[in-house]
Amino acid sequence: MADGARTDERRGEAGASRGGRPRDPALDEAIVKATRRRLVLDGYSDMTIGDIAADAGVSRPTIYRRWRDKLELTIDALDYGFRAQRDTYPRLTFEELSAREAFTEAIRRVDPCYFNPDAMVLMGNFMGETLRTPELLAVVRAHAVEPRVHLVERVLRDLRDRGAVRADLDTHTIATLCFGAYYSAFLRGEADRADLAAKVAAVLWPGIAAAGS
Structure with missing residues (x-):
């Protein structure tokens, strides 16, 4: 223009x-x-x-x-987009799921492409604006990133209260890893990420589960 x-x-x-x-x-x-x-x-x-x-x-x-x-x-x-994503969630509560199922479902919902297949491109464009429009990334973080990541953290805290995961669990880092897994899969060219949540949960669960869980 x-x-x-x-x-x-x-x-x-x-x-x-x-x-x-x-x-x-x-x-x-x-x-x-x-x-x-x-x-x-x-x-x-x-x-x-x-x-x-x-x-x-x-x-x-x-x-x-x-x-x-x-x-x-x-x-x-x-x-x-975030409201539309929440509207597509299965009609269930995390409390009715087993501990590992609840963790897996939380990871599934952190997927940026859960509702919008173009979400990775969209997020890439926002990150590319860091120098030109720094306030935009702060908006994206507050409106599109943190609500998703906080869901994983909340589920992990609830599981900790249930005694299902370790009491010393670093929920912040675990949630960040789960969120980042989708970006890594996208950048590595893995087009089919439908079962990524289950794969990530399978890798992380043995390290975070409480003894006997």
Whole structure:
């Protein structure tokens, strides 16, 4: 995009009015989905409100009435994906599972691609913005990374309370390893990661389980 067009884009962001019209959930969803697709294809820096509007079939003012700027829209796009992922979880509670099954299910849910097959590309684009837009990675960490990793930590703490895992377990490091396994598998070209959670659990469980578990 030419520098003049980018300047116009920024001016539009700065001068937009959000108005007070009632929100149309279907329209909001179309814009958010278009944003998520543009984040994958273009990355955050090259993504423009104009392109999102064209993809969603709306005008730029329609977007600016709902979101102040591109960052705010991106935050909602991230939250949309995380909510959609949670909606696809099996209808079960960890308490009804055996200790190892609960650990495996927690690892499965930390998969960035659990809901969105393009999630690894999306996350790579966000990490590539570290120098240009450092505040974006902080948003990604708070909205898309920590909620997933904290789930593994919470399950491990619950298992520790049940006496199923070692009392001295470093839950933070274990959760980080589980999350990182998906990135390692992606970078090594392992396209089929459906059973990765079970494999990771099988490797880690003997080292974290309490005696007799």
